[in-house]
Amino acid sequence: MENEQIHKNHIHLGARILVGIVALAGIFLIGVYVGYENRPASKKIVDIVNKDSTVPNLQTTDFEPFWRAWQLVKEKYPEAGKTSNEEHLYGAIKGLLASFGDPYTTFFDPEETKNFETQISGEFGGVGMEMAQKDGVLTVVAPLKNTPAYRAGIMAGDKIVKIGDKLSSDMSVDNAVDLIRGEPGTDVSITIVRDGLGTPKEISMTRAKISIPTVDVEKHEAQGVFVIKLYSFSAQSPELFRKALQEFVDSGYDRLVLDLRNNPGGYLEAAVSMASWFLPQGEVVVKEIGKTDEDLVLHKSTGPGIFKNKIKMAILVNKGSASASEILAGALSEHGVATLLGEKTFGKGSVQELMKLTPSTSIKITVAKWYTPKGVSISDSGLTPTVLVDQNKDIENDIELKQAIDYVAKK
16 A cells, blocks of 8 residues: 555545646647747747746746756757657656645656556555655655565654665655555565664565455453454445444443554545444534635535444554544544544645546646644644553554553543
8 A cells, every 4th residue: 555545535536627727737838848849940939938828827927947948958968868858748747746845746657647547456566555755755654454564564654765776855655656566576675764763774575465454353351442443444444344333332332442553544435434423414524625715625424423422432543543544533532522542643634636637647636635623734733642652662562552441441
């Protein structure tokens, strides 16, 4: 699950007005380029100004510096002939998107588009970890349970400085995914920096077919506590979660721990569906705000909310809890259904839309951000638990889960 799969909750497919704008921008740039390449020999570069574009906010944009740079590189760079004009155009589009400073707004060339589209199957050859840009650094969101990354000791928050022999300083998440994925049985190495380690550490892993896990349950009879461990928000998660809740009801317990540690997210709809078991119909689960405050979508509970005020509940999170995990945890905590325990969450709360730019290329643009019912920006702040629990990193004994069980048992 090396990040940004099409089944992630933060990717919305569909035609919005932005599709038309992006398409017009692409047509315009290509048109200007063709016009420039076929201009009369006497035509000066300074005459190329975007005066007649129908694209909003571009009427006064002077493209002379762009074409001047294009010409100078073509004339001066020793190996300019080794790259095609198409590659230069793709690079220009990538530079345009990079200027917004958003790591989730990216351009996919034909090969990258094809690779990205293969991610929707839910099974792939890789090492099983979610990645994202955090403060400009390629960072592990979470390793998936029982994957090569998990067994190799990769931890949420690890900063990836190299993949193989390639530095990651200027690498997009999608480029990193391409490097890490590969045929099962082949090896890949990454070099990480981790708090507490004096020097960077190289970790070698053997790729495997990655199947995304979903739900586990545990009964702790001594404390009378039922535990649901949720690993992802896939299309199947709501039904599997419903079955886990039925087991909880059948157990006769009234104390529940929902473990969302190292859960990097998934479908938005899955998070809303799960929250609806605990919130009455009509309660806000998450706010989606677009370019302006008026561009607001409220995602609300569909009910039945049968568990609200009837159980004692805690939600366990850590810095590997992201996206849909933060949506569900934020909604249930702010509506008073559950207490958050653990450490501050990752802070991945933006919505991306994937669109075709040409038949073989695509563009992924952040179109909105998520806010909790009380207006906390998930992207900007993440979630801070009411009860902070030290992350012991002792996988065998799982001190954090024991603390959460003890908390809810005494609540």
